[in-house]
Structure formats: structure tokens, C-alpha cells
Amino acid sequence: MSGKKENSMLEIKGLCASVEGTTILRGIDLDVKAGEVHAIMGPNGSGKSTLANVLAGREDYSVDAGTVQYNGIDLLELSADERACEGIFLAFQYPVSIPGISNAYFLRTALNAVRRYRDESEVDPVDFLELVRSKMDLVGMDEKLLHRAVNDGFSGGEKKRNEILQMAVLDPKLAILDETDSGLDIDALRIVAEGVNALRKEERSIVVVTHYQRLLDYIVPDHVHVLSDGKIARSGDKSLALELEKEGYSWLQADDAKAGNNA
Amino acid sequence: MVAKTWTEQVHTSSLKFDDQGAGLKRRREHALEQFMSDGFPSRKHEEWRYTPLSRLAEGPCSPLLEPSEGIPESSDLPIEMMAKVVLLNGEFRQDLSDLSALPPAVRIQSLNQMRRTDPDQLASLLDQFLPQTSHPFHHLSDALLDDGVHIEVVEEGAKIESPIHILHIIDGQAHSGSAHVTGLIQVATGAHLDVIEEIRSTGEVLGNLRWGIGLDPQATLKRVRAFRPECASIFHGTRVVQQQGSRFDDLFSSSGGELIRNELHVIHEGTGCHCELLGAYVGRGKEHLDHHTTIDHKVEDCTSREVYRGVLSDRARGVFSGMIHVHQDAQRTDAKQSNDTILLSDTAEANTRPRLEIYADDVKCTHGATIGELDENAIFYLRSRGVSVDEARKIMVRAFTSEVFVQMEDRQLSDFIVNEIQESIQAVEVDHG
Ligand SMILES: Nc1ncnc2c1ncn2[C@@H]1O[C@H](COP(=O)(O)OP(=O)(O)OP(=O)(O)O)[C@@H](O)[C@H]1O
Ligand SMILES: [Mg+2]
Numbered sequence: 060m061s062g063k064k065e066n067s068m069l070e071i072k073g074l075c076a077s078v079e080g081t082t083i084l085r086g087i088d089l090d091v092k093a094g095e096v097h098a099i100m101g102p103n104g105s106g107k108s109t110l111a112n113v114l115a116g117r118e119d120y121s122v123d124a125g126t127v128q129y130n131g132i133d134l135l136e137l138s139a140d141e142r143a144c145e146g147i148f149l150a151f152q153y154p155v156s157i158p159g160i161s162n163a164y165f166l167r168t169a170l171n172a173v174r175r176y177r178d179e180s181e182v183d184p185v186d187f188l189e190l191v192r193s194k195m196d197l198v199g200m201d202e203k204l205l206h207r208a209v210n211d212g213f214s215g216g217e218k219k220r221n222e223i224l225q226m227a228v229l230d231p232k233l234a235i236l237d238e239t240d241s242g243l244d245i246d247a248l249r250i251v252a253e254g255v256n257a258l259r260k261e262e263r264s265i266v267v268v269t270h271y272q273r274l275l276d277y278i279v280p281d282h283v284h285v286l287s288d289g290k291i292a293r294s295g296d297k298s299l300a301l302e303l304e305k306e307g308y309s310w311l312q313a314d315d316a317k318a319g320n321n322a
Numbered sequence: 323m324v325a326k327t328w329t330e331q332v333h334t335s336s337l338k339f340d341d342q343g344a345g346l347k348r349r350r351e352h353a354l355e356q357f358m359s360d361g362f363p364s365r366k367h368e369e370w371r372y373t374p375l376s377r378l379a380e381g382p383c384s385p386l387l388e389p390s391e392g393i394p395e396s397s398d399l400p401i402e403m404m405a406k407v408v409l410l411n412g413e414f415r416q417d418l419s420d421l422s423a424l425p426p427a428v429r430i431q432s433l434n435q436m437r438r439t440d441p442d443q444l445a446s447l448l449d450q451f452l453p454q455t456s457h458p459f460h461h462l463s464d465a466l467l468d469d470g471v472h473i474e475v476v477e478e479g480a481k482i483e484s485p486i487h488i489l490h491i492i493d494g495q496a497h498s499g500s501a502h503v504t505g506l507i508q509v510a511t512g513a514h515l516d517v518i519e520e521i522r523s524t525g526e527v528l529g530n531l532r533w534g535i536g537l538d539p540q541a542t543l544k545r546v547r548a549f550r551p552e553c554a555s556i557f558h559g560t561r562v563v564q565q566q567g568s569r570f571d572d573l574f575s576s577s578g579g580e581l582i583r584n585e586l587h588v589i590h591e592g593t594g595c596h597c598e599l600l601g602a603y604v605g606r607g608k609e610h611l612d613h614h615t616t617i618d619h620k621v622e623d624c625t626s627r628e629v630y631r632g633v634l635s636d637r638a639r640g641v642f643s644g645m646i647h648v649h650q651d652a653q654r655t656d657a658k659q660s661n662d663t664i665l666l667s668d669t670a671e672a673n674t675r676p677r678l679e680i681y682a683d684d685v686k687c688t689h690g691a692t693i694g695e696l697d698e699n700a701i702f703y704l705r706s707r708g709v710s711v712d713e714a715r716k717i718m719v720r721a722f723t724s725e726v727f728v729q730m731e732d733r734q735l736s737d738f739i740v741n742e743i744q745e746s747i748q749a750v751e752v753d754h755g
Contacts, residue, residue, distance in 0.1 A: 115706050143708035155703040159721030159728065168717065169707035176708065208721075208728075225707060 067128065068093045068233055068264040069114075074125035075289075076113045083109045085289035086125070091233070094261045098275055098300060099268045101286035102308050107268045108152050110286070111237045115149035116142045129233070143169075144176035146232030150222035150239050152268075156210035162221065163205045166191060166228055173229055194227040197257060199250040215242030223254050234258070235266045240274040252277030272304040287311045329358050331384035336465040342438060345445025346467070352454060353464030362458050372641045372673050373583060373612050378555050383528035386466065387411040387492065387499035399518065400741075401734055404484045405430060410491045412501035413469050427477035427513070430486070433470035433504055447472070447506055451534025452561060459557040459583075463502045463532045470504035475513040475541075485516035485546075485735075492554060494525025505533045509541035509568075516735065517545045523554040533560040537568035539592060546735050548742040549576040559585040566592025573727060573739050574601035576611055577746030583612040590617070590624040590652075600730075601630040602723035602739075604746045605638030605670070616645040619652040622682075628659040629726050633719045633747075634670035644689070645677040652682045659689040664696060664722055666715075696722075719747050 069091040076084040083106045091097050099107050113120050114127065116139030127134040134142065157165065171181045182190070195202060198220045210218050219239050226234050236255070240248055255278055259265065267278060275283075275297060283299040285292045285308075292311055293299065336354045341347040362379040363370040390411050407430060408418035414432035421430055436444040454464060475482060492501050509515050521529060529551065537543055549556060556579050562570050576582050588597045603611045611634075617626045632640040642661040663672040676689040696718045704714035723743050730736040 117702055117706075138711070139702060139705040140708055140710050140714075143706055149706050151703070151706075155697075155699045157697075157700050157703070157718070157721055159723075159725035160717060165704075165707075168709055168713070169704070172708040172710065172713065229707065 066093060067091065068095075068130060069134075069266075070126075070128040072126045074110075074113070074127060075123040076109060076120045077123055078109070078120050082123070083120075083289050084113065087286075087289070087291060089284065089291065091264045091266060093264055095281045096259070096265045096267065096278060098280040098283045099266060099286055100270065100283065100300065100303060101292075102311070105286045106289040107286050108237055109289075111149055111152075111235045111266075111268060114142075114235060115139060115147060140172070141176075143229075143231075144173050148226050148229055148231035148234045150219075150226060150234065150236040152237040152241075154210045154213075154218040154222055156208070156213070158208045158211045160209050161206055162209050163191070165209045166225065169225065170228055191224075191228060194224055197227055198223045198254040199247070200224055216244060216247045219243055220247065220251060223251055227254065227258060232262065233264050233266070235268070237268045238270065239267070240269050240271060248274065249277060272300045275300050285311070326384055327381050328379065328384045329361060331381070332357055332462065332465055335386050339466075339468065341441065343441030343445050345449065346437065346441050349445065349448060349454060349464050350467060353461045356456065357458065357461035357465055360456070360458060360461070369614070369643075372639070374581065374610055378528060378581065382498045382526055383500045383555065385497065385499040387494065387497070387501050387527065389413050390491070390493040399487060399738065401518070401738060402484045403487045403518075404428070404482060406487045406489065407471055407473075408489050408491065409469070409471065409501075409503050411493055412503050414471055425480075425482070427475055427480035428482055428486075428515070429472075429474045429476055431472045433472060433506075434468060436472060437467075444472075448504070448534070451506055451536050451563065452504070452532065457559070459530050459559060460532065462500075463504055463530050466502045467504055468502070470506075472506045473515075473517070474506075474508045475510050475515050477513065478510045479512040480510070481514045482516070485518045488517060488519045490519070490521045490529060490531065492521070492523040492527045492529045492551070494523065494527035494554070496525075498526040500528035500530060502530045503532070505531070507533065507535045507543065509537050509543050511538040512540040513538075514542045515544075517543070518735075518738070519545065519547045521549045521551045521554075521556060523551040526553065528555045529557070531556070531558045535560065535562040535570070537562065537564045537570060539566040540568060541565070542569040542571075544571040544573075544732070544735065546573045546739055547575070548739060549574075549579065549582060550742070550746060551579040551582070553578075553580050555579065555581040557583050557585075560587065562586070562588045562597070564588065564590050564592060564595040564597065567594045568592065569595065570597040572597070572599045572601075573730070573735065574599075575603065575723075575739050575743050575746075576601075577604040577606075577609075577743070579609060579611070581610045581612070583614070585613075586615040588615075588617045588626070590619050590621060590626075593621045593623045595624045597626045599626070599628040599630075600726050602726050602743055603630075603632045603640060604719070604723065604743060605632065605634045605640055606636050607638060608636070609638045610641075611638070612641040614641075614643045616647065617657065619646070619648045619655040619657065621649075621651055622653045622655070624652065625656040626658070630661045631723055631726050632661075632663045632672065633666065633723060634663065634672060635666035637667075637669045639671045639673075641673045642691070643675045643677065645679070646687060646689070648678075648680040648682050648685050648687065650681040653684045655682060655685040655687070657685070657687045660691065662692045662694070662722075664694055664719070666696070666719075716747050720744055723747075
């Protein structure tokens with residue numbers, strides 16, 4: 060990609076995290092520079108969503124060691140909502156439904172919270188509707204979904220599009236997309252990926268967690284990492300994803316065995 | 323100074339009333355006698371097990387509130403109204419009310435006036451819609467009957483477009499005391515009426531409000547009740563008799579009372595009736611919010627749906643006791659009831675008691691009750707979008723309560739009640755658990 064900057068957007072060093080006493084992340088190092096797209100792949104249960112949630116500030120996980128710098132600030136000092144206001148966005152692997160709250164209300168509340176944090180005035184309802192409509196076009200979402208309760212009864216694909224709609228409205232600096240491609244049909248995958256690509260820009264970094272090369276055909280990553288058992292087992296460029304597609308993850312065990320880590 | 327006991331006080335007050343007709347006289351005497359002998363029930367009484375009446379029974383509210391001098395601030399609702407009825411300390415105040423736009427299809431009269439001009443008719447209406455019972459607050463309202471309101475849609479098939487606003491103002495700023503109001507609503511065959519009832523209060527007061535409602539065949543009544551009385555004790559009782567094919571919708575929201583007891587008794591006398599009892603309540607501090615409903619399915623092919631939801635913080639307590647009585651002849655009854663509560667603190671408490679008595683064999687009755695906490699996943703979802711934890715919790719409380727009303731077709735009325743709830747949520751201290 061052109062326009063890479065030397066400054067890191069996100070710098071993770073030796074990150075270890077656990078949940079209810081079980082260690083899941085065992086020393087993650089990752090350096091994401093502004094404008095870059097990183098893909099994180101890896102077997103089920105290897106800790107990808109855990110990493111994404113720890114970065115978003117979920118309090119169920121405890122960070123046991125390591126540091127995370129985000130645009131020069133100590134990310135781990137911030138609460139989940141402060142992180143969002145500072146420009147971090149997590150597209151959930153399993154978006155949550157909230158019966159009783161309309162999607163439009165949810166979006167407007169979120170946008171206003173972020174704007175207040177930035178000392179900007181609350182968005183005018185008419186301007187808001189205009190903004191949302193243009194972003195809904197981008198992700199090919201039906202306007203009816205705006206007036207339904209948040210993700211309530213949404214199909215799998217509608218939920219994923221809704222995540223990208225939220226991302227487009229909130230305009231984050233760092234977007235972490237956790238398996239946004241799973242549950243999407245082939246056309247929806249293309250539309251959502253095009254939506255994400257349209258949001259790619261020099262000052263915005265994107266981390267995509269995915270199991271499939273297919274998404275990376277559309278959203279071409281600068282770096283690909285394989286997470287295994289809470290550690291980054293390999294990093295490479297986009298060709299690594301192609302290699303994984305052919306060979307799967309069996310080599311991980313071979314590596315482990317070689318390193319005598321199997322015990 | 324020790325407050326006068328209720329029995330002394332009620333006795334003196336009751337004897338001051340001069341009744342014209344024998345019917346009214348008999349009701350008053352009977353009620354007074356009953357109250358003198360029974361007083362307030364103790365916690366041993368099944369129906370009153372969870373209702374803390376001891377503070378009230380000590381008597382600070384036993385004197386009747388004097389007519390208030392202060393003109394209360396007008397609270398104009400964001401909805402166009404057909405008429406406004408203001409009851410200030412129990413007195414129907416023509417000067418504060420506005421009946422100028424009332425169409426001829428609707429009649430509104432003060433009970434005080436009826437007591438003087440039409441006592442026999444009033445007595446027979448009361449006997450029909452509010453027969454005397456063994457209920458302490460009914461005794462009080464009968465023994466102290468002074469004023470109230472009679473609302474009647476007289477023209478068959480009349481669809482009254484905008485609601486009638488009933489505002490109770492109970493002003494105990496100068497002295498504490500009680501106000502007793504009796505209301506009657508009748509809707510003619512095929513006619514429709516909307517009513518919004520509000521309570522505002524100041525000081526330590528008891529508001530004892532009691533309604534008798536009669537719906538003729540195919541009549542529909544939608545009533546919205548928004549109670550934010552601030553530190554008052556409110557007893558609110560309603561008895562509804564529904565004739566064939568009629569429909570009663572009741573939307574209720576309450577918060578901010580020291581003690582609110584909401585009683586509803588719906589009787590389906592004609593076939594094909596429907597009633598919809600929806601309620602949401604938000605309690606904080608040491609508030610006590612008490613709901614007792616009885617639906618009598620007396621005849622066949624009637625349906626009822628009841629959804630009550632509460633959110634309780636601090637040391638607040640919520641009670642729900644819902645009886646569905648399906649009589650022997652009430653075949654093909656379809657009755658649904660649910661009561662869900664969210665507790666925001668360890669010290670809040672909910673008691674829920676669904677009761678079904680079914681004597682017919684071909685019926686569908688379902689009931690469910692849950693007590694839980696706010697969905698932490700949803701709160702994290704909101705926070706991950708920039709919403710602070712306090713706001714996220716308030717949004718979840720709003721979501722939980724307003725969901726009761728989302729199925730309503732009338733957006734205007736449901737938006738009104740959702741906003742009322744929203745106002746009370748702003749005041750709730752959300753415990754971080
Ligand atoms: N709250 C929790 N309690 C207990 N175990 C958990 C919790 N959250 C995650 N784990 C465990 O941590 C491990 C990593 O989970 P994680 O969701 O991060 O995996 P993943 O790489 O995202 O997997 P997938 O590809 O299936 O989405 C799993 O073994 C999971 O069971
Ligand atoms: Mg995952």
C-alpha cells in the first residue's frame with residue numbers, strides 16, 4: 060500500500076490475557092501502522108476474538124502482562140467507551156441484539172457519544188438521517204432495518220452488514236473486524252468488502268480476523284498473521300493466506316512438536 | 323403532636339357530609355361502619371402481605387386535604403387533548419379544567435354536582451360499577467365520598483378522536499393529608515374513547531383514587547396512566563365491566579412514589595371481549611410499587627394479555643400479583659400473562675405471584691415470570707460504540723421497559739408513555755453491581 064507512515068497506530072508487546080484463571084493470550088507482539096490492513100488467521104479457539112475483545116476493552120478478560128500503545132497513548136488505561144471515542148471500533152463476531160431499542164436510536168446515541176467526547180455538537184436529526192442513508196447504501200442495507208430493534212431477529216448477514224454500517228457512521232481510526240465475512244452470502248461478501256475498501260484510507264488501520272482467503276481477495280492485506288494457542292506463530296504477506304488455504308494448519312502441530320511444546 | 327388516628331378522623335369527616343338520597347347515605351354509612359371496625363389490614367392478610375401500610379396507618383395523612391389555594395403549574399402534554407379535567411386535592415376544579423372543546427357525544431360532570439342534583443342516579447351508578455366490598459381503601463373512598471368525575475360517551479358509535487386528560491394534583495405542601503376521588507367512565511355501544519390520567523403531588527399525602535368503568539358492546543377504551551407522584555402514597559383501584567365484543571387497553575407507568583398500589587379488576591361479562599393490561603415501573607430509594615390484577619373471564623371466547631415489567635434499584639421493592647380466573651362457562655378463553663423484573667442492586671426486591679384459577683376445560687392460559695439483571699453483553703456492545711457505562715445501563719432499562727409498549731398501534735400514546743418512563747429513568751441511580 061502507498062502512503063505508509065513510520066508511526067505505529069497500534070503497538071502490542073508481550074500481551075498476555077486470561078479469562079477466569081485460564082490463560083488465553085500468551086505473549087502477542089503486533090505492530091500496525093497507520094493505513095495498513097492486517098489479517099489475523101488461525102484455528103478455532105486460538106484466541107483471535109479474545110485479542111479483539113481485549114483491544115476493545117472487555118472487562119471479562121484480565122490483562123496479565125504486556126503493553127498496548129495506541130497512537131502514543133496507553134490503551135489499557137482506557138475504558139471500553141473511551142477507547143471507542145478515541146477511534147477504536149470492533150465489529151463483533153456475534154453482534155448482540157437489543158430488543159426495545161431501534162437501530163436508528165442506537166446509532167444516533169453512539170454517534171453523539173463519540174461527538175461529545177470530541178467536543179463536537181450533537182448531530183442534527185435531519186443530518187443524521189442523511190448520513191445514515193448514504194452509509195446504508197454503501198453496505199447495501201435495507202432502510203427498514205433502521206427502524207427495527209438492534210439486531211433483533213436480523214439474519215446472520217444482516218447483522219454483519221449492520222456492524223459495517225456502524226463502523227461507517229462512527230468513522231473510526233482503527234477498525235477490528237472479527238469474522239465479518241462469516242455468515243455472508245457470496246454477493247453480500249463482495250458488497251461488504253467493497254464497503255470496507257471504500258472506508259480504507261491513509262489514516263485508518265484495519266485488522267481483519269478471518270478464516271477465509273476469499274475475503275482477502277477483496278480486502279487485500281499488507282500483513283497476514285497466524286495466531287495459534289495464544290501466540291503469533293507466523294507472519295507474512297498476503298501470500299501466507301494463500302498458502303494456508305492450500306495447506307491448512309497441520310504444520311502448526313509439526314512446528315510445536317519440533318519446539319517440544321506439546322506437553 | 324401525635325396525628326389523629328384514622329378512625330377518629332374518618333369518623334368526624336364522614337359525618338360532616340350531607341347526603342341527599344337514601345342510596346348515597348346507605349353507602350356512606352355502611353363504608354364508615356366497615357372502616358371503623360376493620361381499619362387497615364395487617365401483613366397477615368394474604369392480599370396485603372407485601373404492602374407496607376404501617377407508616378400510613380399511623381395517621382399522618384388522615385385529615386382530608388383542604389382545597390388548595392396555589393394554582394399548580396400547568397403541565398401541558400405534547401398531545402392534542404379533547405378536554406382537561408383537573409382534580410385538585412380531590413375537588414373537580416372547573417376553573418382549572420377545560421371542557422370547551424367537548425363534543426356533544428361526551429358528557430363530563432363533577433360527582434359533587436351529581437350528589438346534589440342527581441343523587442339517586444349517582445347511587446345506582448356506584449352500586450352498578452363500584453359495588454361495596456371489604457377493601458379498606460374502598461371503605462375510605464365511600465365513607466369520604468365528596469367529589470370526582472363522571473365521564474360518559476353517550477352517542478353510540480362515536481369515535482372520540484383525541485384523549486381526555488385527567489390530572490390529579492395532590493398538594494400537601496402546607497399540611498399532610500389525604501384526597502379521595504371517585505371516577506366513573508361509561509362508553510356507549512361501538513364508541514371509542516382515549517383517556518390519559520396523571521398524578522402530581524407534593525408533600526406527604528395519600529391519594530386514594532378509584533374508578534368504575536363500564537364498556538357497552540363493541541365499545542373500546544384506551545387508558546394511559548403515568549404516575550410520578552414524588553413521595554406520596556397512592557392507592558389506585560379500577561374495576562372494569564366489559565360487555566360483548568368490547569376492548570379495554572390499559573397502559574400504566576409508575577415511578578417515584580413512596581408507596582403505589584395499583585389494582586385492576588377486569589370482568590368480561592360479554593363474549594368476545596379483549597383486554598390488554600400493560601405496565602412498566604421503575605423504583606428507586608425505598609419506593610414500593612405494588613400491582614394486583616384480577617381478570618375474570620366469565621363467558622366464552624374472551625382474550626386477555628397482560629405484560630408488566632419492572633426495574634428496581636437501591637432498596638426498592640416491586641410486587642406483582644396477577645390472578646386469571648376462568649369461570650366454568652368461559653370456554654375458549656385465551657389469556658396470557660407475564661411479569662419480568664430487573665434488579666439493579668442486591669438490596670432491591672421483587673415478589674411475583676401469578677395465579678391461575680381455571681374451571682373451564684377448553685382454554686389457553688400462559689403465564690411467566692422472570693427476575694434478572696441487565697444484559698452485560700448488550701452493555702458492552704453499547705460501550706464499545708462509545709456510550710458511557712451509565713448511559714448504557716439507562717438505555718438498557720429504557721429498552722426493557724419500553725418494549726412493553728412497542729406493539730401498540732397508537733404511536734402517539736405509546737411514545738408518550740415511553741417518554742414518561744424515560745424521565746423517571748434519568749433519576750435512577752444505576753448501581754454498578
Ligand atoms: N469467557 C470465557 N470463558 C471461558 N473460556 C473462554 C472465554 N472466552 C474465550 N474462552 C476460551 O478461549 C479460547 C479462545 O477463544 P476465542 O474466542 O478467542 O477464539 P477464536 O480464535 O476467536 O476462535 P473462533 O475462530 O472459533 O472464533 C477458547 O478456548 C475459548 O473457549
Ligand atoms: Mg472468534
